[in-house]
Amino acid sequence: MPDAADRIVAKKPRAKRGGWLRALRPKSKRTVAAAALAAMMVGIVVNAVALQHGRRLEFAAVPTATAAVAVKPPAVGAAPPKVATPAPTPQPAPTTVALARAPKGADPITDFLRAQGADKRRLTLAAQGALARLGFAVRATGALDSTTRNALIEFEKSRRMPVSTEITARLVKSLTAAAAR
DSSP states (O other): OOOHHHHSOOOOOOOOTTHHHHHHSOSSHHHHHHHHHHHHHHHHHHIIIIIOOSOOOOOOOOOOOOOOOOOOOOOTTOOOOOOOOOOOOOOOOOOHHHHHTOOTTSOHHHHHHHHHHHHHHHHHHHHHHHHHHTTOOOOOOSSOOHHHHHHHHHHHHHTTOOOOSOOOHHHHHHHHHHHHO
């Protein structure tokens, strides 16, 4: 017969569940914040370098101006001197200064914003002209100044319209209709 000691089966220690997850768990909130910040910074750099299309800024030195050459007028009665055409000089790479002065129409967002500004100015001029015809002391400058705002508020209150300081096409239409009467 087997011994009593042989019948007792030694229990093996049970493996803890999620042991590898516990090893990956951060020790503090500061570690989590640092990891999130690092991931965001890497994402920003990847976005700026790899995912954005279009022109890139080149950080090169700004070229210096060339010295002006004084030309003497030819002597009276002398034959005109032969002028040698200089070889074309290589153009420097565009710099941040040159990119800042990019020609108009080079950027669709800038064109859109300029068109928005032109529309606002046109609407403001039309509103100021109608307000002047209605008897308000407003000069047609195209700028939305305080006298124009006050006159608009008075007009909107007198017509029981919702008061706002934004000039819209609807407001200009009602102003011109009132001024035509």
